[in-house]
Amino acid sequence: MSDSIHGHQVMELMLSLGRAVSKSELSELMHQAFGEQARYHTCSASEMDAQELIAFLEHKGKFTESAEGIATAADRICNH
Secondary structure: OOOEEEHHHHHHHHHHHOOOEOHHHHHHHHHHHHOOOOEEEOOOOOOEOHHHHHHHHHHOOOOEEEOOEEEOOHHHOOOO
16 A cells, blocks of 8 residues: 555545545545555645545535535546
8 A cells, every 4th residue: 555545546435435425434434445544645735634635625626515425526536
């Protein structure tokens, strides 16, 4: 496992669920999948914890919100 997990991997994890999740559930899923001490990065930011990455992705418009929680779509993952 890499020292830093790319935000795309978190978005792919969300896609694999096939449903919306709460932010707290996403954080727990990230801890289970990548470890509680994992650090995250994106194409433009680094050294984030799970909560910081969730806030960053939300700010970047990578999530859609509904009554069920947040979700992402494949077309929201950049291809670079």
